[in-house]
Amino acid sequence: MTVDTLRHRVRHLLLTDRLPPADSHFRLRAGPASGLRCCCCDQPISAGTEYGPEFRDSRGWRFHPQCHAVWKEERFNLSESGTPT
Numbered sequence: 001m002t003v004d005t006l007r008h009r010v011r012h013l014l015l016t017d018r019l020p021p022a023d024s025h026f027r028l029r030a031g032p033a034s035g036l037r038c039c040c041c042d043q044p045i046s047a048g049t050e051y052g053p054e055f056r057d058s059r060g061w062r063f064h065p066q067c068h069a070v071w072k073e074e075r076f077n078l079s080e081s082g083t084p085t
């Protein structure tokens with residue numbers, strides 16, 4: 001998946017409330033890859049580091065480091081453009 005494709009996907013997921021707003025988590029967990037699917041790109045996180053922002057509803061979110069970065073950027077872009085979330 002290219003970064004552009006990923007960016008589109010993340011934006012769509014944010015707009016349809018299938019990804020949480022990036023600024024609402026209160027803790028960011030980072031650990032070894034679990035092999036479970038990434039919440040952004042739906043691909044298994046099979047190597048390297050896995051990011052897991054934790055929210056007060058304790059839902060388990062998992063991201064590739066790259067997906068996590070795109071998620072944060074797109075969340076910022078959406079709030080800058082005034083799109084309601």
Ligand SMILES: [Zn+2]
Nearest residue numbers: 038041064067
């Ligand atoms: Zn991913």
